[in-house]
Amino acid sequence: MAKQNWILIAILVGLFLLIFKEISEAVNAPKKTIPEIPSEGWTAPSLYLDRELEGEKRELVIYGEELIANTARYLGPNGSVAAVTNGMNCQNCHLNGGRKTWGNNYGAVASTYPKFRDRSGSTETIYKRVSDCMERSLNGKTLDSTTREMKAMMAYIEWVGHAVPKDSVPEGSGIKPPKYLDRAASPVKGQEVYAAKCVSCHGANGEGVLAADGLAYTYPPLWGPNSYNSGAGLFRLSRFAGYVRDNMPLNQASHSAPSLSDADAWDVAAFVNSRPRPSKDLSGDWPNIAKKPVDHPFGPYADGFSEEQHKFGPFQPIIDARKK
Numbered sequence: 655m656a657k658q659n660w661i662l663i664a665i666l667v668g669l670f671l672l673i674f675k676e677i678s679e680a681v682n683a684p685k686k687t688i689p690e691i692p693s694e695g696w697t698a699p700s701l702y703l704d705r706e707l708e709g710e711k712r713e714l715v716i717y718g719e720e721l722i723a724n725t726a727r728y729l730g731p732n733g734s735v736a737a738v739t740n741g742m743n744c745q746n747c748h749l750n751g752g753r754k755t756w757g758n759n760y761g762a763v764a765s766t767y768p769k770f771r772d773r774s775g776s777t778e779t780i781y782k783r784v785s786d787c788m789e790r791s792l793n794g795k796t797l798d799s800t801t802r803e804m805k806a807m808m809a810y811i812e813w814v815g816h817a818v819p820k821d822s823v824p825e826g827s828g829i830k831p832p833k834y835l836d837r838a839a840s841p842v843k844g845q846e847v848y849a850a851k852c853v854s855c856h857g858a859n860g861e862g863v864l865a866a867d868g869l870a871y872t873y874p875p876l877w878g879p880n881s882y883n884s885g886a887g888l889f890r891l892s893r894f895a896g897y898v899r900d901n902m903p904l905n906q907a908s909h910s911a912p913s914l915s916d917a918d919a920w921d922v923a924a925f926v927n928s929r930p931r932p933s934k935d936l937s938g939d940w941p942n943i944a945k946k947p948v949d950h951p952f953g954p955y956a957d958g959f960s961e962e963q964h965k966f967g968p969f970q971p972i973i974d975a976r977k978k
Contacts, residue, residue, distance in 0.1 A: 695826020695909075696761045698753035698814060707813065714802075718810025721803055722751050725792065726870035728803065733869075735803055739794035740881070740932075744807075746874035747791055747888065749901060752814055755826035756900040756909040762827040764815035772945035774938070780808050790885040793932045830909070831892035832899050832916035834973075838966040839891055844925025847918045851903055852876075860929055873904075877929035884952075885934035891949045891966065894923035924966050927951075948972045 701707070707715060721728055725743040728735045749757030767780045774782070784807055785796035797804040818824055848856075855873040856862055862875035875881040888894045899919035900909040907913035914922070940946045944956040951965035959972050 695755045696759070696818070696824035697755075698750075698759065698761065699817060704813075711809065714806045714809045715813045717802070718806035718808070718813075719751055721807050722748065722810060724870060727867075729788075729792075729794075729797075730869055736797070738797065739788060739792035740879075741869070741871060742792055742874045742880070742882070743870055744787065744792070746871065747787075747882075747897075752811065754901070756828075756830060756896075758829050758897055759827055760811045760814040761818060762815060762823040764812045765818040765820050765822050772942065773940055775941035780811060784808060784811070790934060791882045791888065793881070793883045793886075793934075826909070829893055829896040830900065831896040832919050834970050835917060835920050835967060836970070837968055838963070839895075839920040839924035841921070841925040841928040841966075843917075844921035844923065844928075847914065847922040848925050851914065851918075852922065855904065860926065876926045877931045879932060881931050883932035883934045885936050885939070889927055889931075889951065890947060891920065891923045891927060891951075892947070892969075894927060895919040898922060920967070927965075948976075 701712075701716065701719070722744040725739060725745070726733065726741045729737070729739045730741045731737050731739075733739070745751055747758055748760065750759075752758070752760035755761075763780060763783070767783065768777050770777045781799050781804065784804065788794050788796045799805075856876050857873075860875055860877040860881065862871045862880070863873040864870070865872045871880075882888055888897065895916075896919070899907070899912050899914050899916065901907055903913055912919075936952060940950065943954055946955060946964075948969045949964060949967070951961065953961045953964070955961075955964060957972060957975055959975070963969075963972065
């Protein structure tokens with residue numbers, strides 16, 4: 655019996671020494687740096703977590719989210735409420751219902767509107783901003799401000815940015831243009847990028863892919879009669895290039911881990927925006943032509959550069975000349 659006890663004690667001592675050695679090695683081992691996950695910026699609110707929003711206001715915001723995500727179902731060519739848009743959804747351009755960082759989101763809308771905009775030369779409300787999107791990006795007609803649908807979309811957009819301090823623009827809101835190229839963006843090179851990265855979702859002719867119900871687009875048309883018109887924000891190269899660099903291909907790219915290089919983003923933007931699409935009367939835009947962005951693709955201009963250069967670049971010489 656005494657011999658068995660000594661054997662048991664020896665085993666326990668051995669285990670203790672082994673465990674002590676492992677703990678000592680772990681404590682004295684060089685500290686490993688855990689890589690930080692890159693921050694994408696502003697974080698959108700969640701209706702599931704928001705318990706302050708109640709009653710009719712909550713119902714209106716929920717309906718607004720539905721309208722932003724499935725615009726065509728309600729307002730498209732075969733919409734259940736009105737036929738006033740081209741069949742695209744607001745969400746096709748404002749990703750994840752306008753809540754995705756660097757995805758053309760609504761994070762800074764409530765905090766900055768009403769605001770003066772040089773494009774119209776006037777102080778604009780959120781209603782005016784939504785109306786512009788309906789008339790330009792959705793190539794349609796706006797709704798009266800008193801309709802439940804317009805009230806719901808505005809309520810939702812305001813709710814998305816309700817926690818953002820007034821007059822501030824959070825990191826990750828809107829679209830961030832890529833670094834300017836030292837050459838003009840090339841539609842020819844962009845066609846190659848499109849064939850390699852975009853055609854599987856948006857089609858060989860930019861026609862997009864209709865959803866199974868035939869009411870909306872799973873992947874929106876990028877040109878042609880059902881796409882955004884020449885007055886849309888994405889018709890400016892910097893807007894389109896920034897949008898695709900940070901978000902496309904869908905669910906594969908992000909601001910911190912893009913799939914396209916800056917040059918590819920500029921070139922594919924040049925290709926897509928060189929294709930035919932609906933036009934819009936822009937004679938009322940930019941009453942002060944000196945305020946036109948460097949990549950506004952239609953003259954006249956106050957800086958002496960050609961319409962071709964304003965459309966495709968290079969843009970840095972225009973910027974430098976304006977500083978003088």
